[in-house]
Amino acid sequence: MSSQALERETPPPGEAGIGPVQERDMPEPAPLRKLIGPSVILLGVGIATGEYVLYPFIASKAGLVFLWAAVVGILTQYFINMEIERYTLATGETAVTGFQRLWKPFGLLMVACAVIPTIWPAWATSAATITTFLLGGGDANLIAIAGMLAIGVALTASPVVYTTVERLQLLKIGAVVVFIVIALLTAVGVDQYADLGQAVTSVGTFPSEIEFAILAGALAASGAGGANNLVQSNWIRDKGYGMGRYAPRVVSPVTGREEAAPSGRGYRFPPDEANLARWRVWWRRANIEQFVTFACIGGLAIVVFSLVAYATVYRNPDLPAESGFDFIQLESQVLDDAVAPWFGTLFLAIGAVSLFAAALGIVDYVSRLVADVLRVGYLRGSRRWTESRLYFTVAWTLLAFGIAILALGFDQPLALVTIATVLGGVTMFIYTFLLIAINRRLLPPPLRIRGVRLAVLVWSILMLGATSAIVAVNEIGKLV
Numbered sequence: 001m002s003s004q005a006l007e008r009e010t011p012p013p014g015e016a017g018i019g020p021v022q023e024r025d026m027p028e029p030a031p032l033r034k035l036i037g038p039s040v041i042l043l044g045v046g047i048a049t050g051e052y053v054l055y056p057f058i059a060s061k062a063g064l065v066f067l068w069a070a071v072v073g074i075l076t077q078y079f080i081n082m083e084i085e086r087y088t089l090a091t092g093e094t095a096v097t098g099f100q101r102l103w104k105p106f107g108l109l110m111v112a113c114a115v116i117p118t119i120w121p122a123w124a125t126s127a128a129t130i131t132t133f134l135l136g137g138g139d140a141n142l143i144a145i146a147g148m149l150a151i152g153v154a155l156t157a158s159p160v161v162y163t164t165v166e167r168l169q170l171l172k173i174g175a176v177v178v179f180i181v182i183a184l185l186t187a188v189g190v191d192q193y194a195d196l197g198q199a200v201t202s203v204g205t206f207p208s209e210i211e212f213a214i215l216a217g218a219l220a221a222s223g224a225g226g227a228n229n230l231v232q233s234n235w236i237r238d239k240g241y242g243m244g245r246y247a248p249r250v251v252s253p254v255t256g257r258e259e260a261a262p263s264g265r266g267y268r269f270p271p272d273e274a275n276l277a278r279w280r281v282w283w284r285r286a287n288i289e290q291f292v293t294f295a296c297i298g299g300l301a302i303v304v305f306s307l308v309a310y311a312t313v314y315r316n317p318d319l320p321a322e323s324g325f326d327f328i329q330l331e332s333q334v335l336d337d338a339v340a341p342w343f344g345t346l347f348l349a350i351g352a353v354s355l356f357a358a359a360l361g362i363v364d365y366v367s368r369l370v371a372d373v374l375r376v377g378y379l380r381g382s383r384r385w386t387e388s389r390l391y392f393t394v395a396w397t398l399l400a401f402g403i404a405i406l407a408l409g410f411d412q413p414l415a416l417v418t419i420a421t422v423l424g425g426v427t428m429f430i431y432t433f434l435l436i437a438i439n440r441r442l443l444p445p446p447l448r449i450r451g452v453r454l455a456v457l458v459w460s461i462l463m464l465g466a467t468s469a470i471v472a473v474n475e476i477g478k479l480v
Helices: 038-046 049-062 067-091 095-102 105-118 122-135 140-156 161-186 190-201 212-220 226-239 242-246 273-313 326-338 343-377 387-407 413-441 451-479
Strands: 005-010 021-024 266-268
Touching: 021 242, 038 161, 038 226, 038 273, 038 343, 049 067, 049 212, 049 273, 049 326, 049 343, 067 095, 067 190, 067 212, 067 226, 067 242, 067 266, 067 273, 067 413, 067 451, 095 105, 095 226, 095 343, 095 413, 105 226, 105 343, 105 413, 122 140, 122 326, 122 343, 122 387, 140 161, 140 343, 140 387, 161 226, 161 273, 161 343, 190 273, 212 413, 212 451, 226 242, 226 343, 226 413, 242 266, 242 273, 273 326, 326 343, 343 387, 413 451
Parallel strands: 021 266
Antiparallel strands: 005 021
16 A cells, blocks of 8 residues: 555544544654654653752752652653554544544633643743842843743744744753753762652652642642643644644744645544554654653653752751742752852753743643644634634733733742642543543554553543542632
8 A cells, every 4th residue: 555645535533523534544654863852842841840840849848758759740641641642643633633523622621721720821930030030130020021922922933833842942951951960960969869769768758848739739740741741742743743744734824834734634544554564663663752751851850950959958947938939049049159159050040941941832832732622623614714823823812811910910930830730630630531532432443542551541540630639628628
């Protein structure tokens, strides 16, 4: 069978009737080196709240006893991410389009799950707060507003948005890796390395010094979290993974050129031996790319930033008693004294860049998800509302709303981060059910999830459901 399209449209699986499905051969697998990118973006967006803020905050107050949760969280997300990739590799559609094939309103539910936790500009505000530490002062809200405007301009000026986001996150990850190497050699002592054993001996421990909402948020934010993981579908499609090679990419309405391929069209490949052989290569290489980039580097980042906090501010007499970002400023001061006068500045610069890059990635992924849902489920026949135009409309709406919030003076970064990450855990709880459904019902038998991977997703449902329920009960208890 040739690799050309068979040009035969088949009835779409599922009952929602979301667009036609065209049968085409699975493309030839790309070399592993050319697949690097989507997991870098996911990790780049993810190295923010959990890695730089929440886990170090926990380490500053309670030591390393909660690091076990980072390993559990990031490995759980690895398996969730691969089930998101499975559907897109096999169909060229996003996982959210698969949800819509089950029942169209599931798409709108995912829109709400993406928008509600992120519409408050937690990451931009956090980045701006770190920037004030770096500059020695300034108005965090004004800095955040300037940063959000810069994000909008950067995305709008990108001929192909994915390429710009990928390059930015690659630069960010490179800077983080440099910091990790220097920190491991200079900022962390032998005693702190020895104390890493706490992460093993304290498995299952939830330190009482920290509010449970912060602990649950950290667990959910290990790696990425929330609707962010779902947009791995969009990124691997734009990168050309598997059947995603046939799908159009999001381009700037100003500097880009719309691609002719229609949005909202799914693809299926005949499950013969030649196609299945190519599928197995795609699947193996996608797993390697995700594991090395997302799980290994992401896990290392959490451990190193937590070790730095533990080595510098744990039991430090100047550690502020209240929750907030002041512990980060104290970290930088101790690093200046203990390592070199420039190292604390580098630490703050890495944090500011990481959090602003995360803010850009969040605007990107929410806009992608919302545009995909609206285009596929409700505007598929529109000539005006292409996926690219929907993307930029959503992006600038998010930015405008965030700027309005900041203009009103709302500036509590740790509270915002905690709320967003806890809601992200609820979101993951919901869509993990749906991932099992689409990868069992909508894919041919040779491609379906089964065995250990199915068991891990069931585990993630139980874990995320339990932590979300406990947070809800605790917060309701505070109100009565």
